[in-house]
Amino acid sequence: MEAEVKEIKGQVVSAENPAIVAPADWQPVIVGILCNWCSYAGSDLTGTSRIQYPPNIRIIRVPCSSRVDPWFIIKSLQTSGDGVLISGCHPGDCHYISGNYYARRRFLVTKKLLNFVGYHENRVQFSWVSAAEGPKFAKVVAKVTEDIKKLGPLHKYKKENLK
Amino acid sequence: MDYTKQIQEIASKLFTEGKVDIFIGYRQNAFDDNQVPMLVTSPGDIPNLIFNDKSVLNLTNYLKFEHTRNKRVGIVVKGCDSRALNMILTESQVKRENLYVVGINCTGVLNEKGEKAQNCLECVMPDAVVYDEMIGTPSGKREYAVNVDVKELAAKGLVERGEYFQEIFESCIRCNACRQSCPMCYCSKCCIDQESATIYNGSNTPSSAFHALMTWSLHLAGRCVDCRNCEKACPSHLPLHLLHKQNEMVIYENFQHHLAGMEKDDRGAFYKYNLKDPDDFIM
Numbered sequence: 001m002e003a004e005v006k007e008i009k010g011q012v013v014s015a016e017n018p019a020i021v022a023p024a025d026w027q028p029v030i031v032g033i034l035c036n037w038c039s040y041a042g043s044d045l046t047g048t049s050r051i052q053y054p055p056n057i058r059i060i061r062v063p064c065s066s067r068v069d070p071w072f073i074i075k076s077l078q079t080s081g082d083g084v085l086i087s088g089c090h091p092g093d094c095h096y097i098s099g100n101y102y103a104r105r106r107f108l109v110t111k112k113l114l115n116f117v118g119y120h121e122n123r124v125q126f127s128w129v130s131a132a133e134g135p136k137f138a139k140v141v142a143k144v145t146e147d148i149k150k151l152g153p154l155h156k157y158k159k160e161n162l163k
Numbered sequence: 164m165d166y167t168k169q170i171q172e173i174a175s176k177l178f179t180e181g182k183v184d185i186f187i188g189y190r191q192n193a194f195d196d197n198q199v200p201m202l203v204t205s206p207g208d209i210p211n212l213i214f215n216d217k218s219v220l221n222l223t224n225y226l227k228f229e230h231t232r233n234k235r236v237g238i239v240v241k242g243c244d245s246r247a248l249n250m251i252l253t254e255s256q257v258k259r260e261n262l263y264v265v266g267i268n269c270t271g272v273l274n275e276k277g278e279k280a281q282n283c284l285e286c287v288m289p290d291a292v293v294y295d296e297m298i299g300t301p302s303g304k305r306e307y308a309v310n311v312d313v314k315e316l317a318a319k320g321l322v323e324r325g326e327y328f329q330e331i332f333e334s335c336i337r338c339n340a341c342r343q344s345c346p347m348c349y350c351s352k353c354c355i356d357q358e359s360a361t362i363y364n365g366s367n368t369p370s371s372a373f374h375a376l377m378t379w380s381l382h383l384a385g386r387c388v389d390c391r392n393c394e395k396a397c398p399s400h401l402p403l404h405l406l407h408k409q410n411e412m413v414i415y416e417n418f419q420h421h422l423a424g425m426e427k428d429d430r431g432a433f434y435k436y437n438l439k440d441p442d443d444f445i446m
Contacts, residue, residue: 016325070381071354078374091442101436104445105418109384109433111444112413113377113406116317118325127446140446156325157332157373 014152015120021152028082028148032057032141033072035065037095038130039087045134053138054145057085065089066099070110073124077114079159083123083148087140090128100128122147123154164270166214166298170239173265173296177237178206183263185230186237187222188212200225214239216273219280221390223247223346226257235261241269243282245291246388246424247346252293253428256349266291268299282389282404285310287422307415307422310408317409334399335372341403342379344396347386355379380406385414385432386423417441 014020034040040061046053058080062068065088076084086107094100107126115121125147127140170188177183190201190211198217202225203209221244225231236257240248245266252259268290271283283289285308290301316324342348342355355375380387380403387407394403414421414432418440421432 016321018322069354070384071378074374074377074381078370091438098436101438101440102433104442105436105440106381106384106433108417108441108444109410109413110381113381113384113409115321116313116324116409117328117373117377117406118321120321125446126444128442143446156329157370159370 014155016118016151016154016156020155026149026153028056028145028153029080030057030083030085030141030144030148031076031081032059032085032087033062033065033068033076034059034086034129035067035088035095035100036061036063038089038093039065039127039137041131042087042129042133042137045131046137049134051134051138053141056145056148057141064094064096064099064103066094066096066103066106068103068106070106073110073114077119077123077154078157082154083125083144083151085125085127085140085144087127087129087137090130093130118156120151122151164214164216164272164299166267167212169298170214170265171209171212174203174209174212174237175206177263178203178209182235183237184234186212187225187231188239189214189218189220189222202230214267216271219272219274219395221247221346221392223251224344224392226251226262227346227349233261235263237263237265239265239267240291240293241267241272242286242289242291243269243388243390244346245293246288247390248293249424249427249429250386250388250431251346251349253424253430262295264291264294264296266294266297268297268301270299270302280391281311282391285389288425292425293427304425307420309412310404312402312405313408313412316405329369331401331405332369332372332376334401335367335369335376336399337367337371337375338398339375340396340398341376341393344392345383346390346392347383347388348379354382376403376406380410383407384410385418385421385434387411388424 068086073084088100111124114124125144129137174186186203188201189198191213192199200220200222222238223244251257271279274280287305287307355378418432
């Protein structure tokens with residue numbers, strides 16, 4: 001059972017907490033954690049081929065998608081991120097042969113646990129983007145940004161709330 | 164289930180034969196029916212050893228401390244404890260040749276109210292999987308059942324669940340007793356402490372509790388054996404099993420019915436993979 005995303009005209013309502021509303025021109029911050037060998041090169045290709053994609057994503061480069069500890073996702077949500085996008089090589093294409101197979105197990109458990117404690121499932125998203133898929137990367141970022149915009153700002157368990 | 168006599172006999176035998184330096188068992192506390200762990204270092208303490216339905220704590224936790232490191236240890240383990248022991252043996256935290264394991268084929272322990280504990284009702288392996296000596300009759304592996312609390316919560320809506328967990332994270336006082344009492348948490352430096360501003364993240368705010376408990380439970384995913392030492396140690400009585408049982412459920416359903424510590428040399432679910440693992444959630 002997922003919460004319905006309410007829409008009030010001119011405002012964004014958070015799906016996790018309906019009390020939180022943001023102005024319509026609110027821009028989310030998305031933490032993008034990309035693998036060095038595929039997705040980072042893919043995002044580079046997106047840039048060099050002059051494909052436009054939303055500037056909301058802040059990219060962090062990691063050696064492999066299996067370098068992503070679930071801790072990184074928790075920290076991203078706890079600090080500045082309204083959403084997280086993690087991207088790596090397609091299954092079978094891992095530079096380290098099997099890194100992304102290990103990674104996807106962790107991602108599934110992390111995603112389900114975050115959903116269990118009250119985060120909408122679209123807050124944390126995953127994708128496989130290869131070094132040749134520039135247009136796909138642009139599409140993925142556009143979709144994630146669109147999803148997070150619908151969900152509204154994330155105020156849950158934010159460090160800034162400590163005043 | 165009262166194995167006090169057998170355990171005392173085994174302990175005195177071990178000390179007379181000089182097989183162990185320390186024997187870890189349970190001792191009656193001065194009040195209530197509360198039991199505390201006891202490290203027996205001399206045969207004179209053996210009459211204090213006890214084992215019955217109230218022996219709830221997981222003693223394998225005491226293998227990670229300085230008192231027992233690199234010493235010959237005798238230890239009493241129930242079914243769930245032996246799974247934890249199996250895990251830490253696989254992860255090379257203790258040496259098998261240093262241990263003398265008294266395995267107990269458990270029939271379930273009681274909680275504070277005197278009822279059978281929830282994790283015993285849902286226990287998948289009541290028999291000791293690692294042992295040198297076995298007490299009681301084995302009853303065999305049982306069917307896995309999804310935790311009732313997890314089921315109940317999962318049926319609720321996202322917002323309701325969020326509010327429920329908000330309350331939990333607000334009640335956490337960040338004493339780290341859950342981590343200290345966990346047999347699986349043996350890192351000398353824990354990542355949930357490593358902060359440039361410790362005062363900030365170590366404080367008892369919901370934010371820091373969310374960070375700590377979520378990170379902790381995800382690092383235990385696929386390794387947690389559901390002994391509930393964390394819950395017994397928690398001064399705020401938080402239902403910490405919810406996080407672990409949720410992870411366990413997801414892992415059991417998606418990763419070939421994996422349960423931690425059931426087999427020898429089986430590391431956690433995150434240390435292996437299958438080509439058919441679900442990835443329909445990945446774009």
